[in-house]
Amino acid sequence: MPELPEVEVVRRGLARWVDGRTVAEAQVLHPRAVRRQPGGAADFAARLAGATLGPAQRRGKYLWVPLDSGFSMIGHLGMSGQLLVQDPSVPDETHLRVRLRFTDGGRELRFVDQRTFGGLAVEEAEPDDPEATPVSIAHIARDPLDPRFDDAAFVTALRAKRTTVKRALLDQTLISGVGNIYADESLWRARLHYERPTATLTRTQATTLLGHARDVMNAALAVGGTSFDSLYVNVNGESGYFSRDLDAYGREGEPCRRCGTPVRRAAWMNRSSYFCPKCQRAPR
Numbered sequence: 136m137p138e139l140p141e142v143e144v145v146r147r148g149l150a151r152w153v154d155g156r157t158v159a160e161a162q163v164l165h166p167r168a169v170r171r172q173p174g175g176a177a178d179f180a181a182r183l184a185g186a187t188l189g190p191a192q193r194r195g196k197y198l199w200v201p202l203d204s205g206f207s208m209i210g211h212l213g214m215s216g217q218l219l220v221q222d223p224s225v226p227d228e229t230h231l232r233v234r235l236r237f238t239d240g241g242r243e244l245r246f247v248d249q250r251t252f253g254g255l256a257v258e259e260a261e262p263d264d265p266e267a268t269p270v271s272i273a274h275i276a277r278d279p280l281d282p283r284f285d286d287a288a289f290v291t292a293l294r295a296k297r298t299t300v301k302r303a304l305l306d307q308t309l310i311s312g313v314g315n316i317y318a319d320e321s322l323w324r325a326r327l328h329y330e331r332p333t334a335t336l337t338r339t340q341a342t343t344l345l346g347h348a349r350d351v352m353n354a355a356l357a358v359g360g361t362s363f364d365s366l367y368v369n370v371n372g373e374s375g376y377f378s379r380d381l382d383a384y385g386r387e388g389e390p391c392r393r394c395g396t397p398v399r400r401a402a403w404m405n406r407s408s409y410f411c412p413k414c415q416r417a418p419r
Contacts, residue, residue, distance in 0.1 A: 139278055139312025140355035142196050145218055149191035149200065152220040152242060157187045159238045168232035168246060171256040182206060182257040183235065192266050194275050195311025199258075201267035207260045209269045210246070216253030219245045278312035279349040280356075290341040293333055300336065301329035301408065304348070313348060316384045317355070319409045321348040323383035328415045329401075329408045335418070354380065383409040 161183035163169055163176035172179040182204070189201035198218075199209040210218060219228070220242045227234075233246040233255055246255055260267035277284045289310055296303050303309060304318040313321070322329055324347035327340070336344070358380070382392050387400040391411040401408050 139193075139195060139280065139314075139317070140352050142193055142198060142212065142312070143280065143356055145212070146191045146193040146198055148220065149198070149218065149244075153188045153200065153237075153244055154190045155187065156241075157238045158183045158185065158235055160184060160234075160236045162234040162236070163232070164234065165232040165251065167251045168248060168254050169256060171254055179255070179257055183208065189267070192268070193278075194268065194272055194281075195278050195307055196314070197269075197272050197275065199267070199269050199272075201260065202257070205260060205267075206257050207267045207269045208255060208257050209272065210255045211253050213248065213250065213253030215250040216246065216248040219247055221245055275307050276309055276311045278310065279345060280312070280352060286342070286345060289345060290338055293341050294336055294338065296333045298333055299329065300327055300331045300333050300344070301403070303333050310345075310348075312352070315406050315408075316381070317348065317351055319384045320351045320382060322415065323409075323411065324351060326414050328417050329403065329410060331418050383411070385409065 161180040163179060166176050169176050169179040174181075183202070186202040186204050186206075188208070189203070191198060191200050192207075193199075197209060197211055199207045201207050210216070212218070215230075223236070223240075223243055228245065228247045230247050230249040231245055232248050232251065235244040237243065246253075248254075258269040258271055261270055261273050264273075292309055293300075293303055296306075296309070298306075301318050301322060304313045304321065305315070319329070321344060325340070325344040327336075327344060333341075383398060386398040386409060388397050390396065391398055391414060394411065394413050396411055396413040398409055399412050401410070
């Protein structure tokens, strides 16, 4: 599942290629891609036709583009969704689900999704919100790369929760954009076990963990995010390269880059957690 860095890479591409352009036609090629649209494919296409797109925005793993109609087009990539900017002459992708053509006749925007877990919708935006945040995601917390993220409030809320630290990092109402990969990477850098109770964290430890989460996602963003297969790409179809720099995630049996102890993998909430048993000692 794409996490904050991967979604931010896509947002930047959209900001470059679609801001200020007017939609000539929205073509839905698979109804599942717009299943969250109350009026279905016809309603989705009607709301986009003639609309001028604003600068792309992001909240955690969600993307949206404000429309001059006061609505926003929201997108979630799911497991395999791709938003590609393609020349109209480029043949359709095998799993093309939605196509937006523009009045200027230039590059079109294509939503490609092999597994159809992602989707697009046109939604009402929060009133008087300069970012035109869709109502359905207004409850999601800001993320560590957002200039308006409140570090002190996060640290206080994290320490007040009665849960374990990795569960807290994945709580999108507390902090958004952090998924399984970057949670494991942040915890490795902070030398914290994933089952450490949040109530036992000192303010310094919580602040340090937040700093590592921000640093690791900035590092991933600098190289285009993390790609393990061809499904995650930017708007130009290019993969990210941060998988080469992961310190914990996916490195089971390999030596810890800090102490040399083999990295372990443990089953966790239908996923996996990767950690160093020496650097990240389990709580008693």
